[in-house]
Amino acid sequence: MAVFLLRRLLLAIPMVLGVATLVFLVLEVAPGDATARYAAPGVAPEALEQMRRNMGLDRPAGERYLRWMGAMLRGDFGVSLSRNEPVREVLAQTLPNTLLLSATALILAFGGGILLGTLQAVRAGGVVDRGISITTLLFYSMPSFWLALMLILVFSVQARNVWDWPFWFPASGMVSLDHGFLGSREQILDRIRHLTLPSVSLALVLAAGIARYMRASLLEVLSLDWVRTARAKGIPEWRVVVEHAMRNALGPVATLFGLYLPVLFSGTVVIETVFAWPGMGKLMVDSIFQRDTPVVLAAAFLFALLVIVGNLVADLLHALLDPRIRPAARAR
């Protein structure tokens, strides 16, 4: 077990370095640099040149790559060119927000998707199955930014201003302006209300896919011989489904967990921008526009790391679900 984990982590090192190199190359090829935003009719070209020298942008690309890589390996991500803050601090502010949003979305997506898929498989061919199929397909085929805008329109704008619903959800930020003046219980509620729309719009798209996988996988398992054996024992049907079939059916869904993480993180880039959520996705978009190379590089690096760790978790989930791929319990 420990050997397995260690090996997977060692394998992750070249992957992460590869990702960092790729991102560096892409930014290098892209036109313009961090001084572009200072370029204006009144600014002397010499001043921009001086600025470039100060930032070290006049050095050859190879040298900059090696310096940056070396610093990063020592844990130094450099200084943000647009915020004049250490990149490490910029990330420390945004990473927890992104983790909160993605974790909530993941739980909603997998919880909801597994539940819906199970319901569909148990009632396969019936009205419930078809209804859920159509609904999930609808969400599956929607672009997430558009879905986010529609959710804002319905649950934030119309619900509050036009329909006068007793509940509505804020459409931007993590907390309300008056957050500091609320009691602790209200503060938590306020955060949850802000978290709802972004996490739901992230989760809906994912949940639709998960439900379809879960349905197919559970249907297959339910037709297997040993499910019939379990039924022949005379145990209630819900226990046949939950205790026998579901655990076996979750295998493909655990694989999906690893596959969906990159989808989720690219989703946060869009969703955080739409909902003005101060996370890494929004930071990345802003930094790309500012040509803030150190921040973009560090953020891409972190995302890659998260995806790799997530896939490791997916493998561990597999082992948890299926004892056959656990290391032999006793030496034989």
Added chain:
Amino acid sequence: MTLLEVQGLRVAFGKGPDAVEVVRGVDFCVGEGEAVGMVGASGCGKSVTALSLMGLLPPRVSRVSSGSSIRFQGRELVGMPARRLRRYRGRGIAMVFQEPMTSLNPVHSVGRQVAEAVRAGGQVRSRREAWARAVELLAEVGIPDPGRRARDLPHQFSGGMRQRVGIAMALAPDPNLLVADEPTTALDVTIQARILELLEALLASRDMSLLLISHDLAVVARSCGRVLVMDGGRLVEEGPVEALFSAPRHPVTRTLVEAVPGSPASVADAAASPFRTASASFPRGLPSGGEGDGGDGGGDGEGGDGAGGLPILEAVDLVKHFPRSRSPWFTPRRAEASDSPGPGTAPSGSDALRAVDGVSLALHPGRTLALVGESGAGKTTVARCLLRLVEADGGQILFRGRPVGAMAPPELRAFRRQVQLVFQDPSGSLNPRLSVGSALDEVLRVHGLAGDARGRAHRVGDLLERVGLPGGYRSRLPHQLSGGERQRVGIARALAVEPRILICDEPVSSLDVHVRRRILDLLMDLRRELDLACLLIAHDLGVVAELADRVAVMYLGRVLEEGPVERVLGDPRHPYTRALLAAVPRWEPRRPEG
């Protein structure tokens, strides 16, 4: 007193006008403490009948007709709501299924699965007690060291051991009726004998009725007093087992009786009972050309016990070891060979699985060498080594005296064309989307045989005729063929490239008794007409007796005994061969008091 009474049972699959009636009016009863057998070819409705007893038929696609009646302990089960029916499952009627490999949940320990059945039975409440009872049951069905093994997962058990677990699970709630649906069909013959012994012992020690279902009358005859014969969804004959054997009335019963070694009727078909009558009775086992082994001197001018003449394919001291994975995470799914009798278990301590451990064989044109043994003996690995589909670790393979191991790729391709395979599962080895004609045409095209499209079409017609299929079959798809017809197509495909050697890996073991007969005749004719050298891999000694000239008995990678088929089966020298022969279920009339 009657425990189960089935009247006018009709089961249909499908809906509306497309519905196919699979069970068409079946009446029978099982008395308390009685053991009843049910036999018939596959597709005759045995399993569907069994599943309908417990309401386990797949819902939506199947339907028990309203006129049917299944009365268990006087209560009508047809139309009973699922919630109430569930109480009869397990406790009233328990079931043992055919496939021990797939009928256990792969992610729950066997102890947990048995304990679950114990608790479902309702006598035991606490988990701890249920576990203790599960261990007891595992001991009762003969699992060694049950306390420890109860924690193991199904894949850590061999097929026979898994079937024992399945039986323990069925026994757990103390059922009144045990329905065993082909409980030994998927098992080797020696293990089948042990499972049948176990069922008999359990029947004697418990107050339980048994409905034993099999396609093999011999299996049923052993433990059941009364036998029901099914065909085409109907009960065609019913009676005491002795009466069926002495005077079978229905043709289906007759076929079944004839297939049983030692039965009175099978005297007419002596090839099916070679083990008792030895070398005297081989009218069908040998082609009329008289090229047998038993000192004939005819045919291709060879005589004596050994096969003279030049072998076309020869293996000398073949060795193949598979390394056991040392990965700390992904352990190989290997079943323990703990159900195997004979000389010890797999070599322990070494880090390699000795699949083939010094095997020498020779194939001669126009002759058949049979390789027999239990699963895991290394039979198929030998065949794969011969074709160089896997590289042997040691020894030599000679094709017409030339070492196959030293062949360059073009020569190897030419060699492989000379050697063709016929597989066990005729449906699994045909592409479901390719018609029979195009499957055969493809082979011809790939090998550049029979010229242009017209020439190939002509050749396809020849091939179909050769294997006894009408020319109209070329447009059929595999699912439109019966199992026997599919195997014929498989043979035609092997013959398409005009091979000199045919390797048949369990060619008839997935076929019914009467289909089996015709495929065996076909193989025999082909071998004679085309002068093919055959390597027959089989576990069924009846098939071997009929088809083979020589037989090699394999066990754990070694050939224990080799010789002419009459000698080996009639007068086995190795104790393992004797055990193998003794395990074949056969008809032995009971003594009057029994």
